Amino acid sequence: GIQVEQSPPDLILQEGANSTLRCNFSDSVNNLQWFHQNPWGQLINLFYIPSGTKQNGRLSATTVATERYSLLYISSSQTTDSGVYFCAVETQGGSEKLVFGKGTKLTVNP
């Protein structure tokens, strides 16, 4: 099956710093989503981005489908950005299920 690799696994930042999270996947995909899992376990949708670039406030994402990777940019990080960020993909030709990476755990210190 498809492999989804996220890097780095852990990231510690000072408030105000910028960061880039990466997601590599091993096969063509129909769908790619970025999620933030907050400390209470809720998965919050950040981006639905099978290709191209999107921005939402301090967050932006880019997916280069032909090269099988996606990047999530967080600018001017805040303590509330802490949590685990997951990339998930839906493969072509299969059911609509999402395959998740192992996540990047982000800690933003004040």
Add this chain to the structure above:
Amino acid sequence: GAGVSQSPRYKVAKRGQDVALRCDPISGHVSLFWYQQALGQGPEFLTYFQNEAQLDKSGLPSDRFFAERPEGSVSTLKIQRTQQEDSAVYLCASSRFGTGRTYEQYFGPGTRLTVT
């Protein structure tokens, strides 16, 4: 509108007991998914419904796991004779459906199952 809801939020079961977990998807969403998330891991797919039809159950770990969605709305995940390895967070997600394209999935808050 309202998001995906799940109940109960927490469940403690003694080994060998049966449990039933409920999911209420977003109104009008055709597709419904169940995922299992072990501690420190990403969610893993269990099963998928389109309306009341269970189209993919390839992720169910054993025949002790059973899911249904009889009227194409609310879904129940049932685990029979629970084992300690079943302890995890069970997440439900729903999405719209359209021929020829896919839509983003929205997740509920999960049910944390602890088997003692």
